[in-house]
Amino acid sequence: MGAASSSQPVSPRASLRDRLPVFPWDRLEPYKATAAAHADGIVDLSVGTPVDPVPAVVQQALTAAADSPGYPTVWGTAALRDALTGWAADRLGARGLDHTHVLPVVGSKELVAWLPTQLGLGPGDKVGYPRLAYPTYEVGARLAGAEPVVYDDPWDLDPSGLKLLWLNSPSNPTGRVLGADELRRTVAWAREHGVLVFSDECYLELGWEADPVSVLHPDICGGSPDGLVAVHSLSKRSNLAGYRSAFLVGDPTVLGDLLQIRKHGGMMIAAPVQAATVAALGDTAHVAEQRERYARRRAALRGAFEAAGFRIEHSEASLYLWATRDEPCWDTVAALAEHGILVAPGEFYGTAGERFVRIAFTATDERVDAAVRRLSK
Structure with a gap:
């Protein structure tokens, strides 16, 4: 008889999932269920997803391009690149742009999550981002195997091993x-130490008590995009979250490398969405109309939450109120859920947010009015 066989347990392969925290929004589900049980229904002020109609001019452009049987290109049509460079010159004040300075991406979250990997970062490299921040900055670093590091002021970071620095103004x-002086100091520091800067400016057109400025404005960058890339999105300004349309503007060497990598990965915006993006960037009327909607909702919610004992900090731009009543954030979330109001716990954005909640004003006028009534009782 042959020797008895022995089986060894198979060691499971390491998974990318093991590098990541629990998906934060899953933790909110029990509170969402509580809020949804309210007799008058839920007022969801948590995620910040647009609820207003897609502008008619954008819908028409999408429909007109619906017969698009061929593959789109990663770099986009010439018309799209013209629209991107034109908008960046007009709105950001960027100078000397041509097609090599822009790159469309499939929504900004995809870009943030996979950027460190596409830049070739890995163990031994560091990715810096604000102490209170969109959690996907950290996720991107972890997916690449790089080290995530947080900062209060970026120029206080140890530049050794720091390969990517995220700015976010207006902040989520x-x-x-961030003021012009802060931006200029950061750009100078990053260039001195050879650190690549990506500036997340997706809320730039939603300033309320401040006028946000792009890192690509000549007053900030000296007229050169070297070492700088700005990230922009149509999700909020044009209600196009469902279209997944965003884009990069900046250093052509960095964008050229990303273009080649993204070609291999097939990371392309659908052709009808490219046409819709051209239409959205070419029309300012819908942007002004949407700003007016958000301004009304912001004023109503701010007044109601302050009257209910909340303190609002910062919140001079973007689609959120950063609020506290000086208690653990989950206690606030639970209390508001009992009134049918769902907000995001500040802990999602870093330990410094443990006593805050983020309140989106992306609900409909009717739902905002409902929240105001409930808070006044």
């Missing part, structure tokens, strides 16, 4: 806007 979650 706090709505804070």
Whole structure:
């Protein structure tokens, strides 16, 4: 008889999932269920998803391009690149742009999550981002195997091993806007130390008590995009979250490398969405109309939450109120859920947010009015 066989347990392969925290929004589900049980229904002020109609001019452009049987390109049509460079010159004040300075991406979250990997970062490299921040900055670093590091002021970071620095102005979650002096100092520091800067400016057109400025404005960057890339999105300004349309503007060497990598990965915006993006960037009327809606909702919610004993900090821009009543954030979330109001716990955005909640004003006028009534009782 042959020797008895022995089986060894198979060691499971390491998974990318093991590098990541629990998906934060899953933790909110029990509170969402409580809020949804309210007799008058839920007022969801948590995620911040647009609820207003897609502008008619954008819908028409999408429909007109619906017969698009061929593959789109990663770099987009010439018309799209013209629209991106034109908008960046007009709105950001960026100078000397051509098609090599822009790159469309499939929504900004995809870009944030996979950027460190596409830049070739890995163990031994560091990715810096604000202490209170969109959690996907950390996720992107972890997916690449790089080290995530947080900062209060970026120039206080140890530059050794720091390969990517995220700025976010206006901030998600706090709505804070970085001033021109802060931006200039950061750009100078990053260039001195050879650190690549990506500036998340997706809320730039939603300033309320401040006028946000792009890192690509000549007053900030000296007229050169070297070492700088700005990230922009149509999700909020044009209600196009469902279209997944965003874009980068900046250093052509960095964008050229990303273009080649993204070609291999097939990371392309659908052709009808490219046409819709051209229409959205070419029309300012719908942007002004949407700003007016948000301004009304912001004023109503701010007044109601302050009257209910909340303190609002920062919040001078973006689509959120950063609020506290000086208690653990989950206690606030639970209490508001009993009134049918769902908000985001500040802990989602870093430990510094443990006593805050983020309140979106992306609900309909009717739902905002409902929240105001409930808070006044």
